[in-house]
Amino acid sequence: MKLAVAVQRYGADINGGAELHARYIAERLARHAEVEVVTTCARDYVTWRNERPSGVETVNGVAVRRFPVDRERDPRDFGRQSHRVFQQSHSLADELSWLKSEGPTSRSLVDYLARSDAFDFVILFSYRYYHAYHAARRLATRAVLVPTAERDAAIGLGIFGPVFRSVRAIMYNSHEERAMIETATRNIDVPGVVVGVGSDVPERADARRFRQKYDLHRPFAIYVGRIDENKGCGELFDHYRRYATTFPRGLDLVLIGSAIMPVPDHPRIHHLGFLPDEDKFDALAAADLLIMPSYFESLSMVALEAWALGKPVLANGRCDVLKGQCVRSGAGLYYESYEEFAEALFALESNGPLHGRLGRNGLEYFRTHYAWPVIEGKYLDMFDRLKQTALVRTIDPLPGWFARRRKNLPPASDVLRGLPSGAVVRQRA
C-alpha cells in the first residue's frame, strides 16, 4: 500500500498542532506502508514564505517532497477577506478568494497529487487550507481527510460542505469535532472514525532530574504550549494570581513554551521557555497536574501526554473538546470561572485520593484510546474498509461563473453560532 500525507508544513523542528500530528502519523504509518509526505517549502505559518528547498528529502526515515508556495500571504488582505466571509453576506467566489488569500497556495503540490496514480490513499491534513481543499476536490476517490477542525468560523463557509461530503473517509480528532462537522456539512454517511493521535511518551520520565536542573522544589502545576492570549493564557494568569493570593502555600505555576504575550513577573510563576522533549516529559512527570486554559482545541496532545504520565488535567470548560475528554476519561476537572478554577485546583492539590484516581483514569484512557497500536489500527482498519467498498459518491461541481458571484451565503460566524455546542459525554458506538 502506498500512502501520501499532504500537510501545509512539515519538519522535525515544526511543533504546530496539525503539523506535528501529521508527522507522527506519517512516521507511524511508514511501519505498515510506503509513505510519502507532500508539503510546501514554507516554515512560517503566517507568511508561508518559501524557506526550505523544493525537492525530496528524508525526515526521520520518511520521504518528504516539497513544493514551493506560489505567493506569500498578505496579512492585511487576508484580514479583510476574512472579515468579509466571516461577518458579512458573501458569495462563493469570495470564499474561494479567501481560501487563496489564506494559502499556502501551491498549485504544483495539488497538481502532483492529482497526477500521481501511485498512491492508494492521500491523507489530507487541515481542511481549511488551500492544498487540502483543492486536493480533496480533485482526488476525492482517494482522499482521507483529517480535518483538525476547531470551533471557529471557517467551518461555516459554504465551500467546505461538498468536500466533507465527498471524501472517502474522515479521521476525526474528537467526538465534539465530529458532531460539529456532521451538523455543519450533513456528511453523516461518509465513513468516519474518531482517532486522534498518539504520542511518543518515554517509558520513564525523571521528575527529580527536572527539579534539580531547573531548581524547582515546590509542587507545581504546569502549562505546556505557546504562551498566547489566544490559548487562554491571559485568563490563566489572572486566575492564578488570585489563586496565589488566596493560597499562599498552594501550587506554583510552571510554563513551558515560547511566549507571544508577556509573562507576569510573579515569584510563583516560572517560565522556562521552549524545552526539548526529554525535559518536557520530565517536567510533566514532576508536575502535580497540567492546566489547559485554551478555549479552542481540536485535540490537545499535551493533555494526552499528561494523561499518559498519569497526571490529571485541569481544563478550560468552555472548550468543548477538553471538557468532553475530561468527562469521558474521568481524568480531569474543568473550570469556567475563577471560583471554579480555584476550587478545582485546590481539590486536585489537596485531595490525594481524587488526584490519584484521576491520574490512573488518565493513564487508562490514554492506553485504551491513544496508544500507538490503537491509532495505527484505526487507520489501517479504515484503509481496509475503504478498499473493500466501492465509492458511490461524487463531489458536487462548483456552480457557474455568475452563480459563484451571487452574494447569497450567510456570514460564517452566524452559521457557527447555529451549530450545536457542548461536550459529548457519551461516545457514539
Next chain:
Amino acid sequence: MTDFQIRSDNVDVEQIMRQIRSRIREKRGVDYTEEEIKELARVKLEKFLDPTGVRSDLLVEYRRTKGEAASNPNYKFEDTTIFETHRGFVRFMRKLLYPILKLFFNPHPLIDALHIQSDLNARSFKREELQYELIHNLVLETTRLGIQVKNLRMQVESMSSRLDFDERRARALEGVVQYRPGAVPPLQPPQGVARDSREEGQAQEGRTRRRRRRGRRPGSGPEGTNGSFGESHQDGERGEPSSESGDAAGQARGDRPRARSTSGEGGGQVAPTPHSGSASDAGPVPPKPHSVPGREGGPVPPKLQSVPGSEGG
C-alpha cells in the same frame, strides 16, 4: 474542600464539578440570586447606594444614546465600493478603465484608509457597548458589595450583642460565685453598735463553723455550686482548704472537672476583683446580708438555702 469521597474506581467528573459549584454557592452565601441582584441594580439602586454617586437610570440613558447613534449609521467601504453601481455596463466600463485611472493616481491608499476608517467606526460603536456593559457590571458589583456590607454590618451587630450578652452573663455568674463566700462579711444596715458587734461576732462564728462543716462534707453541694465554692476558697481563703481533708477536696475537684474548669476560668481570672471589691465597696453585695441573717427570719433566696442547709445538715 478536600472532602470529595472517592469510593469506587469510577470517578464521575460531572458529579465532582456539581459539588464544587454547590460549594462555591455556599461560600458566596447566596442570599440573592444573580437575577435578583440585577433587578435590584436596575430598579432600586438608591436603596443600597448613594444615589448621588451612581446613577440608576443607566439603561435608559444608554438606550437614548444608542438611538441617537443609530441615526448616523456607519458606512462600509470595501475595495469594490468605488466601482459599485446598479448598471452593469457602467460597472464593467469602470473596471475596464481602472488601469487608466491608476495611471493618474494610486487609489489603493485611499481605499485602505476609508476601509480602516469604516472599521474604526464599527469598533468604536462596539466599544461603546462594551463600556456600557462594563459600567453596568460595575454597578452590579457595587450593588452586590453594598448588600454584602449591609449583611456583614448586621452580622457584626448581632455578634456584638451576643458578646455583650455573654459578658453580662459572665458578670452575673461571677456575682454568684462571689456571693456565697461573701455571704459572710457584709453588710447589714446599721442597727446599733452592740447589735452590730454581736451579729458580727455571730457571723464570724458562723463563718468559721460553716467552713469547718463544709470541710467535713466533701460531697456536699450537689447543685453544682460546690465548684464555685471551691474556687472562692482557693481565691479568697486560700489557707482553709489546705487545713481541710485533702482527699475530700481532691475528690470534690475530681468529681466535676468540667464545672471546675469552667468556673475556674471565670473565677480564677475575675474573682479577685470582686473580692477586693467586696472588701472596700458594699455596692454589689446587698443581697448577701440576707444569707447570714437568714437566721433572723428574713427572706432567703432559694440559692442561699442550699448553703445554710448544708451548714445546718
